[in-house]
Amino acid sequence: MKKYSKRSALIALVFIMMISSSGCWNYRDINEVSIAAGMAIDKNPENNKYIQTVEFIHPSGGKEIKMEPSIISIEGSTIFDGIRNMIAKKGKKVYWSHAKVVIISQDIAKEGIAKILDFIMRDAETRADLWLLVSIEKTAGEILRGKEMEHNGTSFHLDDQFKNAKSISKYPTVELYKFIDDLSSEGISPILPAAVMTKTETEEIIPEIYGTAVFKKDKMVGLLDDIESRSMLFVKNEIKGGVIVELNVTDENVDVTLEIFKSKTKLKSVLRDEKLLMKIDVEIDAGIGEIASSEDLIAKEGQEKLIKKTENSIKNQIADVINKVQKEYESDIFGFGSTIHREMPSLWEKIKADWDDMFIELDTEVNVKLNIKGSALTSKPIKIGD
Amino acid sequence: MINSKIVNVKVLSMVKIIRKQKNGETKPLNDSSPIKSFAENIKALKQLLESDESITFRNFETKDSAECVLIFVDGMADRKVINENILEPLMNTSICEISDKSQVPDYLMNKALLSDSVKKTDDIDEIIDSILYGETALLIDGIDDVLLINTKGWKVRSIEEPSAERAVRGPREGFVESIIINISLIRRKIKSPDLKFMFKEIGSITKTKVCLCYIQGLTNEKILNELVKRLDSIDIDGILASGYIEEFISDAPLSPFRTIGYTERPDVVAGKLLEGRIAIIADGEPCVLTVPFIFVEYLQASEDYYDNYIFASINRLLRYLAFFLSTSVTPIYLAFVTYHQEMIPTPLLLSIAASREGLPFPTIVEALAMAVVFEIIREAGVRLPEHIGSAVTIVGILVIGQAAVDARFISAPMVIITALTGISSLLIYNMKGALIFIRIAFIILSGFLGLYGYIFGVIGLFIHLFSIRSFGIPYMLNTGSFSPQDQKDMLIRAPWWYMYYRPKLIGSKKPIRQSNTTKRGKKLI
Numbered sequence A: 001m002k003k004y005s006k007r008s009a010l011i012a013l014v015f016i017m018m019i020s021s022s023g024c025w026n027y028r029d030i031n032e033v034s035i036a037a038g039m040a041i042d043k044n045p046e047n048n049k050y051i052q053t054v055e056f057i058h059p060s061g062g063k064e065i066k067m068e069p070s071i072i073s074i075e076g077s078t079i080f081d082g083i084r085n086m087i088a089k090k091g092k093k094v095y096w097s098h099a100k101v102v103i104i105s106q107d108i109a110k111e112g113i114a115k116i117l118d119f120i121m122r123d124a125e126t127r128a129d130l131w132l133l134v135s136i137e138k139t140a141g142e143i144l145r146g147k148e149m150e151h152n153g154t155s156f157h158l159d160d161q162f163k164n165a166k167s168i169s170k171y172p173t174v175e176l177y178k179f180i181d182d183l184s185s186e187g188i189s190p191i192l193p194a195a196v197m198t199k200t201e202t203e204e205i206i207p208e209i210y211g212t213a214v215f216k217k218d219k220m221v222g223l224l225d226d227i228e229s230r231s232m233l234f235v236k237n238e239i240k241g242g243v244i245v246e247l248n249v250t251d252e253n254v255d256v257t258l259e260i261f262k263s264k265t266k267l268k269s270v271l272r273d274e275k276l277l278m279k280i281d282v283e284i285d286a287g288i289g290e291i292a293s294s295e296d297l298i299a300k301e302g303q304e305k306l307i308k309k310t311e312n313s314i315k316n317q318i319a320d321v322i323n324k325v326q327k328e329y330e331s332d333i334f335g336f337g338s339t340i341h342r343e344m345p346s347l348w349e350k351i352k353a354d355w356d357d358m359f360i361e362l363d364t365e366v367n368v369k370l371n372i373k374g375s376a377l378t379s380k381p382i383k384i385g386d
Numbered sequence B: 001m002i003n004s005k006i007v008n009v010k011v012l013s014m015v016k017i018i019r020k021q022k023n024g025e026t027k028p029l030n031d032s033s034p035i036k037s038f039a040e041n042i043k044a045l046k047q048l049l050e051s052d053e054s055i056t057f058r059n060f061e062t063k064d065s066a067e068c069v070l071i072f073v074d075g076m077a078d079r080k081v082i083n084e085n086i087l088e089p090l091m092n093t094s095i096c097e098i099s100d101k102s103q104v105p106d107y108l109m110n111k112a113l114l115s116d117s118v119k120k121t122d123d124i125d126e127i128i129d130s131i132l133y134g135e136t137a138l139l140i141d142g143i144d145d146v147l148l149i150n151t152k153g154w155k156v157r158s159i160e161e162p163s164a165e166r167a168v169r170g171p172r173e174g175f176v177e178s179i180i181i182n183i184s185l186i187r188r189k190i191k192s193p194d195l196k197f198m199f200k201e202i203g204s205i206t207k208t209k210v211c212l213c214y215i216q217g218l219t220n221e222k223i224l225n226e227l228v229k230r231l232d233s234i235d236i237d238g239i240l241a242s243g244y245i246e247e248f249i250s251d252a253p254l255s256p257f258r259t260i261g262y263t264e265r266p267d268v269v270a271g272k273l274l275e276g277r278i279a280i281i282a283d284g285e286p287c288v289l290t291v292p293f294i295f296v297e298y299l300q301a302s303e304d305y306y307d308n309y310i311f312a313s314i315n316r317l318l319r320y321l322a323f324f325l326s327t328s329v330t331p332i333y334l335a336f337v338t339y340h341q342e343m344i345p346t347p348l349l350l351s352i353a354a355s356r357e358g359l360p361f362p363t364i365v366e367a368l369a370m371a372v373v374f375e376i377i378r379e380a381g382v383r384l385p386e387h388i389g390s391a392v393t394i395v396g397i398l399v400i401g402q403a404a405v406d407a408r409f410i411s412a413p414m415v416i417i418t419a420l421t422g423i424s425s426l427l428i429y430n431m432k433g434a435l436i437f438i439r440i441a442f443i444i445l446s447g448f449l450g451l452y453g454y455i456f457g458v459i460g461l462f463i464h465l466f467s468i469r470s471f472g473i474p475y476m477l478n479t480g481s482f483s484p485q486d487q488k489d490m491l492i493r494a495p496w497w498y499m500y501y502r503p504k505l506i507g508s509k510k511p512i513r514q515s516n517t518t519k520r521g522k523k524l525i
Helices: A002-022 A079-090 A106-111 A114-122 A141-145 A154-163 A176-184 A226-235 A300-329 A336-343 A345-361 B002-011 B038-048 B079-091 B101-111 B124-132 B179-189 B221-232 B242-249 B266-274 B295-299 B309-338 B346-356 B363-383 B386-406 B412-427 B429-449 B451-467 B516-524
Strands: A033-043 A050-060 A066-076 A093-095 A101-105 A131-135 A191-199 A205-216 A219-224 A243-246 A255-272 A275-292 A363-372 B018-020 B026-028 B055-061 B067-073 B118-121 B136-140 B146-149 B195-202 B208-215 B261-263 B278-282 B288-291
Touching: A002 B429, A033 A106, A033 A141, A033 A154, A033 B346, A050 A079, A050 A141, A050 B346, A066 A079, A066 A141, A066 B346, A079 A093, A079 A114, A101 A106, A101 A141, A101 A154, A106 A131, A106 A219, A114 A176, A131 A154, A131 A176, A141 A154, A141 A191, A154 A205, A205 A226, A205 A300, A219 A226, A219 A300, A226 A255, A226 A275, A226 A300, A243 A275, A243 A300, A255 A300, A255 A336, A275 A300, A275 A336, A275 A345, A300 A345, A300 A363, A336 A345, B038 B067, B038 B124, B038 B136, B055 B079, B067 B079, B067 B124, B079 B136, B101 B118, B101 B136, B101 B146, B118 B124, B124 B136, B124 B146, B179 B195, B179 B208, B179 B266, B179 B278, B195 B221, B208 B221, B208 B266, B221 B242, B221 B278, B242 B261, B242 B278, B242 B288, B261 B266, B266 B278, B266 B288, B295 B309, B309 B363, B309 B412, B309 B429, B309 B451, B346 B412, B363 B386, B363 B412, B363 B429, B386 B412, B412 B429, B429 B451
Parallel strands: A033 A093, A033 A101, A101 A131, A131 A191, A275 A363
Antiparallel strands: A033 A050, A050 A066, A191 A205, A205 A219, A243 A255, A255 A275, B018 B026, B055 B067, B067 B136, B118 B146, B136 B146, B195 B208, B208 B278, B261 B288, B278 B288
């Protein structure tokens, strides 16, 4: 009996110690934190401090739940400093695990963004799958401050824009970890989507994602527009959907829109005449989404014309964007270097020091193959009678 | 106690009344005392059964005026049997012409008494016990022995469907309070000479009849012997229900989990007997115990075996899910909301946060309070007279459900979660005691340590479940087995033509359940 009570006393002791020494250390009820949805980072040119604009979501109400976004800006010498300064204004501690986006201003992006990403990557609460984007407006804060229509908060609006990007494929989607991965790898430079503000008919200003910000190392060097972005995504094999518009296929005003079902790009580095050549083979499966003409492009003859023309224009677009990046931005955002690294490791060891210069001069060969598939082949265009 | 009885008995003189001593020896009590008269014997019996007015002494004479008396308990004995089968023939019989008086009882047993069971005895304890159990004692002037005639006949509840174990498909009969009827219900299902019944008497005052029931050749004798040993060691004044026995013979008396099963359905008992288990029937209670009992039996319902096996398997899986839900939903919710907000999807987080905005109590207090309130409503509902049942429902739904949320005392998600927990626990109502205990323990662990604590709780629960045994059979028998044969009656209920074997260990004495013909028949399908 004595042994028994000793044992139970021991168990009780273990429990008490377990609970009192480790229990509750991180206890906080869900309503005791401010849920941050997104952050925009600017730099104050006057005192060189960071201005952080944070969007919070305030859920409230019993039966009818209301989500009210609120935006607070704060200054800090570093990112973490600014975030802690937030308590002085906000009261509650900021909770970062549900933050969706981090918007970086153009100024900071041009200066280099590695140092501000450290906190976001290091902190335990922030997620590595945050969307990163660059504001090409004057400040990043105004993107967050912009009105949006669908959601309770701009951050969620931006989150949706990225989540559904695969059906448009005109801007890249970059999570934090992907950016840092590209930044730290050899033979590839990172990119980020860019955001602008546009007016709607009701004179509201809403954020819009438009094009790509090109980085060299961690500094932004330039922009690509939407078609250039798509061509760039073709090269990077990141196209999962979207549409291709082919104007004036056979004649004036014969416009066809193709919907991409599947796209596969193979990069292959080859040595031809002692010279490096990057072969880019794009194979696209697409369906006819819209024929804005009564001309028959379904029949074999018309279809061949359509395929040929589209293949050609995609090929040109891709060649153009490669050329632009090579000549203007001099940054290997396509990952040609890492392809060579993967396929010819011994050669890469020799050329890696000079890769930046070699990239500019790198020859490329683009081949595009378009397959038209899908049930739209059976439905004839609308005929206009007399 | 014994002494006072002996004094009483001494007054009696049934010529040579024998008393059983405690050490088991028998010895004639009043060998030396002179033969007392018939009147004195009756007087003595009256004295022994003094101040019990339910006992009737009926004096009468046989055809040739031999004095007799019938002693029986009003209400326990069947008056019709006494009148027609005892009084009438005796009053028309002459016994005086029999010269050898010791032949009289045999003569009556053979020629006069219209009863299936008549016993001759001179043991005073047996006489008293029999009278109190509904038999009728016949004393005749000048005869040494007392005749005990079976006239048992009291009112019993009719056989009806047990309300706690209803089945849509399957037999609708349930056990009643009479052990004899209960035995007959089992016997009717298993018409085999191997079906054995072993009677015991437990309770020094109540003298409750307890019957062990098993199928010889299927039951493991070691388990049977162990059970008999444990039953024999029970020393208590009274047993009113099988629950008393259950606690005395349980392997894990401190555990919230039962290691002995109970059921009110004869078909379930028959099914368990066929698997090599042993049933314990106690007189006076419709719940029959079965041993050994393992964990999965909580999750098996009788209907599983009567209905389509696909449907039955779905139901079985639902019961496993219900076990998880009713123990774990509240603790996991609590851990997520108070420690691991990052694990909740954003829209859900926002709506939980909205409903919790401005609430007075921390989530753990809310969780504990709601768990207790649910148990209060449940307990009230169980023991309530039927016509106030609706009041509890109204209070439960309106006050706890709506008003508390509207008044912003309790958050709406917590009400939903408590309701889900409650409904789930009703799916496995058998396990209610263990479920409440586990749920409260998990809530406290989660509230103090988050998911970490919950995982601790789960590990502790598993260690406990895997460590206990029921009559030597591991409680979680076959749970960890990957052999399909072992899993046929666990997570799913396999088709009958596929269950060739009896459960491992329990029915291992004769493991084959079906012949090869059935197997061949299966192949034809």
